[in-house]
Amino acid sequence: MSTPLHISISEQLRHQIEVGEYRSGDRLPSEHQLMETFSVSRITARQAMANLVSQGLAIAYRGKGVFVTPQKKVTYSLSSPLVFLDHDMARQGVAFTFENLVFEPTLAPAAVATVLGIPPKASVYLQKKLLRMDGAAGAVDVSYLVADLGERFASLLEQQMSFPTLAKNGIPLDRVDAVVECTHADYDLSGYLEVPLGHALMVYRYTAYTRDQRPVLHGATISRADRFCYSLSTRAEPG
Amino acid sequence: MSTPLHISISEQLRHQIEVGEYRSGDRLPSEHQLMETFSVSRITARQAMANLVSQGLAIAYRGKGVFVTPQKKVTYSLSSPLVFLDHDMARQGVAFTFENLVFEPTLAPAAVATVLGIPPKASVYLQKKLLRMDGAAGAVDVSYLVADLGERFASLLEQQMSFPTLAKNGIPLDRVDAVVECTHADYDLSGYLEVPLGHALMVYRYTAYTRDQRPVLHGATISRADRFCYSLSTRAEPG
DNA sequence: AAACTCAACTTGTTATAACAAGTTGAGTGA
DNA sequence: TCACTCAACTTGTTATAACAAGTTGAGTTT
Known part of the structure; x- marks a missing residue:
């Protein structure tokens, strides 16, 4: 065995999760139990658990145990982001x-000013929001x-959300x-979104234009990959 | 200090990376150097490196060292996926x-048959491709x-790619x-895509319809989050 | 000059040990 | 009954130790 x-x-635990032997929210064996079951040291048992956590299959709580991650996803339609409704x-x-964290006037950072077509350090409104899903943090x-x-x-x-309000x-x-990309949770975001360090996050960067082609809103929604996905439908150009 | x-x-290394003290591709201090610099054990130095790797900021190679991850992203336009061109x-x-890995007739899995509107276990063509970017694996x-x-x-x-060929x-x-979501690399995918276990991956699930509303193609593109992002432009409905 | 050997590095795996810190429930006391 | 205490769990942090395995370059041999 070179593995x-x-x-x-x-991998064995992952298989047990996939076949339903452990269900969403179930508690996995404790480190001590793994040590006895597989006759390994705590370091090895711990590393196995860390593998599951890094794969997003489980999440650990100090004092409680390691639990199978619930994979309940909500779909956000990119085909019509302008009519996002509760x-x-x-x-x-x-x-x-x-949850409105921040809403205040501030000086536009250079990159933002460029996109919005305004002078650097011009006044803009900065808004930070936290989106909760069933009470738990889902996106900032x-x-x-x-x-x-x-x-x-x-x-x-x-x-309220920005697009429909405007x-x-x-x-x-x-x-x-918009640009949709994917990143890993850094130390700050992992605290905000209640995910482990390095957890996969989706990033939706957007710029909204009014009918006179004026960019008025620029921002990013950073959401938990285990709770959010984006859908869209693309039509072929006629001809 | 409770941290x-x-x-x-x-976090200190992350800051040094962000301000450019270590550039893309640079080698970070070895575990031994960190042990001396910060007067910590190898476990602690190793954990610090693991934090950087899990955040996608660095990648470790046995025998060589830990290197700052190059963040060169390519954008794939979702607004016109039908004209994807090299x-x-x-x-x-x-x-x-x-790189064509597999192209062969097979029996449609239940979920695929449902989407394509054909009987279960009807014959379909299975295609697996590996997309390389500058020689390195980028997506499957x-x-x-x-x-x-x-x-x-x-x-x-x-x-060739499927959409334009058809x-x-x-x-x-x-x-x-299509649905765009995000996941973590499992053991298999981490081998294919040459990323650490748990690395963030983008998933683009698609179903293509012909003009008579017949679903003909169903699949998923799984790409490295550090090398791929999706762009799109959504127009407001007139009225 | 070319090829081989090997020491000195690197990260990866694993064991043992101790303490910190958060959660839980049984039991005690008021 | 209620509230409190605390033992017994849990994961988190950190140290020391040893060996495995991949890489590199200096040095030796051919």
Whole structure:
């Protein structure tokens, strides 16, 4: 056997999870139990558990144990991000809550100013939101809104998502340019989103334009990969 | 200080990477050097390195050292996946190579048969491809194509991407429904894609329909998160 | 000059040990 | 009954130790 012991153990546990021997939310054997079952040291048992955690299959809680990760995903449609609605999400069986962390005027960072087409260090509104799904953290959103619209809709934006709020209040949007990528949780984000260090996160970077092609909103939604996915439908150009 | 030593060390290294003190591809201090620099045991030094690896900031090679991960990303446009072209990618400064791993008729798994609207265990063509970027593995693609089209374009499909090949050869597509999600590399995929266990991967699941609304192609592209991202532009509905 | 050997590095695996810190439930006391 | 204490669990952090295995370059041999 050239495969390490900790790999053998974690692969065996992974198989047991996949065939349903351990179900979502179940507690896996403790390190001590693994030590006895496989006759290995705690380091090896621990490494096996770390493998499962790094694969997103389990999550460890100090004092409690290691539990199989629930894989309940919610789909966010990129084909129509302009009509994102709470009840559209509730239909998927998840209770959503927004928590406004920050909403204040600030000086635009260089990169943001470039995208929004305003002078560097011009005034913009910075908004940070935390999205909870069934009470647990699901995503954080950091966005910059041009100053005039920020002032105009300050009271509304502190409680709602940006796209529909703008569209419903006399600021029809023309389009949203976006990039979807994937990253690993750093120390800060792992704390915010309640995931282990290195956990996979989805990043949705967006820039919204009004009908006169003015970029007014630029930001990123960083969401837990185990709770979020994006759907879209692309039509072929006629011809 | 309640923050663990290994976190302090990895955060310090992370900062040095971010400010450019260590550049892409540079070798980080060895475990032995960290032990002396910070007066810690090898376990702690090792844990600090593991933190960087799990965050995708570095990658370790046995016998060689730990190196800062190059973050060269290629963008794939979801707004027009039907016209994916090699030269469109080459424009981004990366040399692409397709490696056909599998192309053979097989029996459709239940889930695939459902999506393609064919009887369970009907015949389909299974294709597995490996996409290399500048020689290094970038993505794997696993797709199922309905039998009649598989037979018709067998010779072509062994060398090219699916969407443009179909569109260019008399099978105009109507649309592609897709879901973008994110996962962690399991033991198999980490070997294929040359990434550490648990590394973030993007998953692009797609179903392509012809103009008569017939689903003909269903599959998934699994790509390295550090080398791939997706872009799209969403227009507001007129009205 | 070419090929081989090998010491000195590197990270990977595994064991033993101790203490810290969070959670839980049984038992004790008021 | 209620509240408190605490033992017995859990995972987290850290140290010391040894060997395995891959890489590299200096040195030797051919």
